[in-house]
Amino acid sequence: YLPRDFETDARPVLLSADVTHEHVLVRERAGHWTFSGYVDFGDAVVGPPLHEFAAPAACLTHGSLDSERARLCGYGIEEAAVGPALADRLTAHVQLHRYIRMDDLFAILAPVVPADLNELRRALWSFG
Numbered sequence: 001y002l003p004r005d006f007e008t009d010a011r012p013v014l015l016s017a018d019v020t021h022e023h024v025l026v027r028e029r030a031g032h033w034t035f036s037g038y039v040d041f042g043d044a045v046v047g048p049p050l051h052e053f054a055a056p057a058a059c060l061t062h063g064s065l066d067s068e069r070a071r072l073c074g075y076g077i078e079e080a081a082v083g084p085a086l087a088d089r090l091t092a093h094v095q096l097h098r099y100i101r102m103d104d105l106f107a108i109l110a111p112v113v114p115a116d117l118n119e120l121r122r123a124l125w126s127f128g
């Protein structure tokens with residue numbers, strides 16, 4: 001469901017493609033919420049690693065700089081690579097994701113609805 005020539009520099013990996021608030025489990029420990037599990041690999045696909053970041057950006061972190069940087073760097077992306085070029089690639093993945101509908105995404109990002117792709121990129125990836 002992704003174009004065959006998209007992200008040709010990335011080695012394909014197994015992706016959940018559905019890391020959303022409905023599938024991420026958390027638990028409270030010592031007054032802080034921590035990740036405790038993940039369920040639902042029903043939408044699993046093989047594709048470029050960056051595609052896994054589309055659903056969480058649209059459904060979980062909503063452009064939170066700290067959350068996005070933590071997820072990207074925790075995945076192994078160098079801090080120096082977290083910038084506008086990466087934001088462009090990640091925004092493309094959001095647009096290509098088969099279950100992310102732009103009108104739903106705009107409702108999540110409201111009250112400011114992005115007027116163009118540059119504003120969408122800034123709304124999702126505050127480092128972009």
